[in-house]
Amino acid sequence: MWLLPSLAWALLSPVLGSELSVQESLLLKSLGLSTKPSPKTPTPVPPLLWRIFQKRKTPPPMDKDPLDACRVEEFNVPGNIIRVLADQGPFMPEEQPQGWLCLRKRLFFNLSVLEEGERLTMAQLEIKFHHNSYHPSRQGQVFELRLFQTPEVSPPGVPEPRQSPLVEQSFAQLHKSLLFNLSAAAKERRTRGGSLGLILEISVGVIGALGAPRGLCSGIDSFLDTSLLVVTLSQQCQAPRRRRRRRRRSAGLPPLTPSNLCRARRLHISFSDVGWENWIIAPQGYLANYCRGECPFPLTAELNSTNHAVLQTMVHSLDPQGTPQPCCVPVRLSPISILYYDNSDNVVLRHYEDMVVDECGCR
Ligand SMILES: *[C@@H]1O[C@H](CO)[C@@H](O)[C@H](O)[C@H]1NC(C)=O
Ligand SMILES: *[C@@H]1O[C@H](CO)[C@@H](O)[C@H](O)[C@H]1NC(C)=O
Ligand SMILES: *[C@@H]1O[C@H](CO)[C@@H](O)[C@H](O)[C@H]1NC(C)=O
Numbered sequence: 001m002w003l004l005p006s007l008a009w010a011l012l013s014p015v016l017g018s019e020l021s022v023q024e025s026l027l028l029k030s031l032g033l034s035t036k037p038s039p040k041t042p043t044p045v046p047p048l049l050w051r052i053f054q055k056r057k058t059p060p061p062m063d064k065d066p067l068d069a070c071r072v073e074e075f076n077v078p079g080n081i082i083r084v085l086a087d088q089g090p091f092m093p094e095e096q097p098q099g100w101l102c103l104r105k106r107l108f109f110n111l112s113v114l115e116e117g118e119r120l121t122m123a124q125l126e127i128k129f130h131h132n133s134y135h136p137s138r139q140g141q142v143f144e145l146r147l148f149q150t151p152e153v154s155p156p157g158v159p160e161p162r163q164s165p166l167v168e169q170s171f172a173q174l175h176k177s178l179l180f181n182l183s184a185a186a187k188e189r190r191t192r193g194g195s196l197g198l199i200l201e202i203s204v205g206v207i208g209a210l211g212a213p214r215g216l217c218s219g220i221d222s223f224l225d226t227s228l229l230v231v232t233l234s235q236q237c238q239a240p241r242r243r244r245r246r247r248r249r250s251a252g253l254p255p256l257t258p259s260n261l262c263r264a265r266r267l268h269i270s271f272s273d274v275g276w277e278n279w280i281i282a283p284q285g286y287l288a289n290y291c292r293g294e295c296p297f298p299l300t301a302e303l304n305s306t307n308h309a310v311l312q313t314m315v316h317s318l319d320p321q322g323t324p325q326p327c328c329v330p331v332r333l334s335p336i337s338i339l340y341y342d343n344s345d346n347v348v349l350r351h352y353e354d355m356v357v358d359e360c361g362c363r
Contacts, residue, residue: 024274031352032081032115032234037279039341045281046084046227049339049349053282056337056351069335069351070237077121079231080351083342085109087226089197100203106150107198109228111190113344119238122231123186127178127200130222143171144205145178149185150197166198170205186230196228236353262293262303262328264360281339281347288356295326295362304331304361313362331361
């Protein structure tokens with residue numbers, strides 16, 4: 001309770017305010033952000049990211065293994081950050097339509113939003129249409145979809161040399177959403193620090209016919225957009241793993257008994273209190289908790305102390321002026337997932353270690 005008024009006061013005070021902004025940038029940095037994002041044209045959260053977020057919010061049953069913060073179960077790949085990058089490529093009206101060619105579009109995904117040191121483990125392209133499935137009007141008619149990768153640097157106006165397509169598939173009907181595994185292409189571009197440029201072509205073909213009359217393309221009108229889902233592993237996850245921690249919900253904190261012994265205390269952090277509600281989509285806040293209390297002589301087992309702390313309390317009891325009591329500090333923390341907009345308005349789902357104090361101890 002004491003936190004909120006003092007925080008509001010601190011934000012208004014010029015001196016403390018600037019100190020707070022130093023703290024804020026430190027925290028943003030640890031969240032992998034250069035500045036506080038201010039989404040300009042926030043896109044809706046992709047349903048898949050919501051589902052993964054919701055699943056991670058619910059702790060697994062006690063008999064199941066704890067969630068691995070550095071693995072995305074849904075795709076069975078290593079990773080703790082999932083981004084959905086919006087396509088930034090233009091349509092190419094000068095080149096369409098030519099008879100059987102219904103749609104030609106440049107796709108562009110800027111991979112430099114990934115931080116230095118992040119390892120890309122998966123990339124999946126999604127092509128979306130308004131309608132669930134468009135039935136071709138004639139028997140034997142198929143849609144042909146091709147994806148070409150554009151060279152790293154291709155000045156506007158210079159046609160790319162014709163290469164073999166990255167993806168080539170035929171569909172009897174187009175579904176609302178088509179998914180393509182572009183992991184290999186994205187990894188290769190990522191290692192060279194570049195961006196992923198593609199050309200998408202959709203044409204109609206009629207089996208046994210040469211070319212097709214105009215009008216067959218009408219179903220493509222429902223073309224909506226494309227996005228690239230990218231899973232990466234931040235350096236936090238590449239470091240040697242600390243001992244696996246049982247993810248325990250803070251709801252299981254010991255009941256509030258009046259005691260000044262060291263223990264975890266409830267602290268709910270609301271992102272709107274720190275002015276972050278614009279870019280953090282979910283959660284709106286969470287139970288972060290903190291440690292407070294005494295570590296008096298004799299230390300009992302409940303205080304989760306180290307041998308060193310036991311000796312320190314003994315010395316403290318003999319010489320209270322010269323040696324302080326051990327400190328009451330977090331000894332077990334657990335992660336949370338945060339869904340937010342990054343500095344380029346992409347939706348990001350990221351798993352952060354050490355956000356919740358589960359247990360305290362005298363150290
Ligand atoms: C890609 O994004 C970075 C920063 O996020 C920006 O500096 C760069 O200009 C972008 N590149 C292109 C080609 O848009
Ligand atoms: C995607 O492609 C990569 C390499 O091309 C492959 O290792 C991976 O298993 C593929 N993923 C799926 C889900 O097919
Ligand atoms: C010490 O750890 C036990 C479980 O290992 C826990 O129940 C207890 O609350 C912890 N003590 C403190 C002060 O958090």
